[in-house]
Amino acid sequence: MSTLFIVGTPIGNLGDITFRAVETFKSVNVIAAEDTRHTLQLLNHLEITKPLISCRSQNEEFASQKIIKLLDEGQTVAYASDAGTPGISDPGAVLAGLARKAGHTVVPIPGPSAFASLVSVAGAGGKTLIFEGFLSPKPGRRRSRLRELLATGDAIVLYESPFRIVKLLVDIAEIDGTRRVVVGRELTKLHEEIVEGTAEEIRDDFANRDKVLGEFAVFISGVKKSKLSDESTDI
Template structure:
């Protein structure tokens, strides 16, 4: 029976791909991907030449039906998102549901994800945390959600674009100016930057910058961590 492989890819540095992921990408007949041009860069580095089909947030349901059709033909297929692990703030979940309903095997090929990479360097010692992903775009809903998350006794992780990151940081500051955050920019890439400080200091830092570039992952630590940094 044909199989769908859900393959995690690097979040920045292409050398972070696993040997197993490479073996799968080399062995399948078709690779479904979020952006064919983006995925082609990874495949070209490792001299992998496969048929690519676009499967992204805007066509995932219709593309999933086409993928089931290819599985019906006995073709093994891999699915990758642009970076990291599919279905985590990325396409993948609808495809998995459709393929599972069709009765085909689905195999996860684990690897990098931005939120787990951030947690590993955040210095957070708690046993639980919330992965929130991207916050609501509308200010009222975003602020309400931040207030709920900040009042929990655990860390939470959000993703943010360079265009909204300063606005989001300021909203966190308005709720609790002494809260400790860990801001990661361009993780695993050449210009990687990881800052751990109070949200007040982080906002001052980013407000003074002439431009803000890159993708962001942010860990907002619980209040206990803020007390610790004040005592240092």
């Protein structure tokens, strides 16, 4: 049996690559990637040359079988998504599960993630934190799921694109405008921006800009559950 390494890579700033990630890329026989062109840029920066194989969300199960065949042959493989930690709103989970089921060792090489980066500076988290990733792009489904998440009273972290960030903030403001919201835009990158306020305040900020660019992570604060609500569950 062989080893599959699941490698976290920078979400923007190349200086965030870990020593262990670099050594892993250097040591394996093959590197599998969500987008080989994107990963090739990182490898060129690190002056590492390795055979590359594609494993995207659209073909992850099919590509995983090719990777498992390589593992069966005794080759070691590292997997990297385009940015951040594979399996967190990125492909990689299917591959890891199938590789372990096939009897191979799956080793995590921890690295950056927008989720952890935003939570670290949000200033609040509580004991329970829900990570939902990207909500549905369909307005009805997005609002329905958002209502369910906000009804838990727990803190929530979402991802969103620049094309829908204002719509998401509109929905949060309409469903529960009392929540404290922290939005991270282009985390770790040159134009990194962290904005805090109510959903309405941040919505107005972005809605009044000429152009909204970048990838977004959104932290929504939790609310303290009342004692009465807690006691009612014991009835």
